[in-house]
Every structure is written in C-alpha cells, then in structure tokens.
Amino acid sequence: MLATPETPRAALQRLIEERREDYAALSRMLGRNAAYIQQFIKRGTPRRLHEQDRATLARYFGVSETLLGGSDRIAGADLVPVPVLAVHASAGHGANVVGEERLGAVAFDPAWLRRLTKGATDGLSIIRVSGESMAPALADGDEVLVDRRDGAERLRDGIYVLRLDDSLMIKRLARQPQGRRITIGSDNPAFPSWQDVDPARIDILGRVLWYGRTLA
Structure with missing residues (x-):
C-alpha cells in the first residue's frame, strides 16, 4: 500500500x-506577525505559503520547495541544465570522436555550480569516462563534469579532457617546473604517461571539475 504524500x-x-x-521566531524571520506560521499550520490560513516565504523557509531548512508546496526547485533557486553528450573520453589508449550528440541534461543548483567554477555555465557539459588508466581517481563508466571554458589559457595541474593525435583522452596534466613543457599522466601505473610534451601537440578541451559514479 502506498503511503499518503506529506502535505506542506x-x-x-x-x-x-x-x-x-519556534513558530513565532520563524514568523519574525519572514517579517510576518508572530502567529503567521502557527496559523498556517493549525488553521490553514493562508491556504498556501507566499512564494518568497516558501523560498526563505526552504533555504533555512535546506530542503526542496516542493516539500513546502512549491515548484520543483531546490532552496528557491532555478536549476541549471548541463548537457550530457554522447562522447566518451578514453582513460586508456584514446577514443575516436565522431560527433557530440546531446543525450539529455542533468540539472544542478546554480549555487553548487558556483562553488566549482566562476565561469559561465554554458561552458559546462557531461561526458563519460571509458577505460581504467585514471583509476582510482576515475573509473570506467564514470560521468564527468567538464568546463570547456577552462582550458589551455588557464592551464594548471589537474585532470583535463584533451585531444592528442585525433584521439580523445582524459588525463592528469602537470606543468613542468622549468620551461613550457607538460606531463601527460595516467593515475593507474599499468598505463603509460608522457613526459616533456610540447603543449602545441595537444588540444586541451576542458578541465574536469567533478565526477559521478553508479554504485554496483
């Protein structure tokens, strides 16, 4: 038997x-009279929380506005859709890319995204990792969030999606202390790394900000 949904x-x-x-303290936080919250809960007045009141309470309690009778928003913030592309970045010997068909999108809280990047969100996309060369950091089948606006111009040590010899890879890049060369590394010691690489040989497509993994 299905449980009855919880009312706001x-x-x-x-x-x-x-x-x-405390009812009164919450009411005052909203700039309302001290009985506002109690009347809403006990007497059903008002019938629905005002949109701004609902958003404030959702942020305060750290819950979705849907729980309090609102639309499908998290803590009052419009979600940002990030496209999921039909592209596999190889954590192995390289994958050939034919196109960038969009498979769908994943919605993120904009405040959460701002903690990852200060750049525009239209530079973000999600692609899948193929192979085990970046294990244990990244595993075969992981989904990674890539900032395409954070590439060669701001290159610093980290994990990047790059194109080398017409193959798409996901590798750890490190700037060498002297000169302008870089190291292309595999976290898994069973796979090769490349030292003293000329950056002109590679096309850095974006920096990996975050990953998601399906639990077995």
Whole structure:
C-alpha cells in the first residue's frame, strides 16, 4: 500500500519539531506577525505559503520547495541544465570522436555550480569516462563534469579532457617546473604517461571539475 504524500503543513510541522524551532521566531524571520506560521499550520490560513516565504523557509531548512508546496526547485533557486553528450573520453589508449550528440541534461543548483567554477555555465557539459588508466581517481563508466571554458589559457595541474593525435583522452596534466613543457599522466601505473610534451601537440578541451559514479 502506498503511503499518503506529506502535505506542506505536515512537512513544515515535522521540520519545526525535528529542529526544535519556534513558530513565532520563524514568523519574525519572514517579517510576518508572530502567529503567521502557527496559523498556517493549525488553521490553514493562508491556504498556501507566499512564494518568497516558501523560498526563505526552504533555504533555512535546506530542503526542496516542493516539500513546502512549491515548484520543483531546490532552496528557491532555478536549476541549471548541463548537457550530457554522447562522447566518451578514453582513460586508456584514446577514443575516436565522431560527433557530440546531446543525450539529455542533468540539472544542478546554480549555487553548487558556483562553488566549482566562476565561469559561465554554458561552458559546462557531461561526458563519460571509458577505460581504467585514471583509476582510482576515475573509473570506467564514470560521468564527468567538464568546463570547456577552462582550458589551455588557464592551464594548471589537474585532470583535463584533451585531444592528442585525433584521439580523445582524459588525463592528469602537470606543468613542468622549468620551461613550457607538460606531463601527460595516467593515475593507474599499468598505463603509460608522457613526459616533456610540447603543449602545441595537444588540444586541451576542458578541465574536469567533478565526477559521478553508479554504485554496483
């Protein structure tokens, strides 16, 4: 038997009890009279929380606005869709890329994205890792968030998606202390790394910011 969905009033009452909050204090936080929250929960007045009140309460409790009767937004913020591309970056010997067909999108909280990058979000995309050369950091089948605006111009030590000899790879790049050469590294010692590489030989497509993994 399916459980009855929790109403916004019941959800807010539960949050208040769990956090040991006070009706009047929450009402004052919203700039309302001291009885506002209690009347909403106990008397059903108003019938729905005002949009701004709902957003403020969602941020305060760290929950989705849907729990309090709002639209599908996280803590009052519009989600940012990041495209998932039909591209595999090889963590192995290299993968040939035919195109960049869009498979769908994953929505992220913009505040969370800003903690990862200060750049424009239209430079982000998600692609899949193929191979084991970057294990244990990245495994075959992982999905990685790539910032295409963070490439050769701002190159620093980190994991990047790059094209070398017409193959797409995901590798750890490190600037060498002297000169302008770089090291292309595999985290897995069973796979090769390349020392003293001329950056002109490679096309750096973007920096890896984050990864997601399906648990077996």
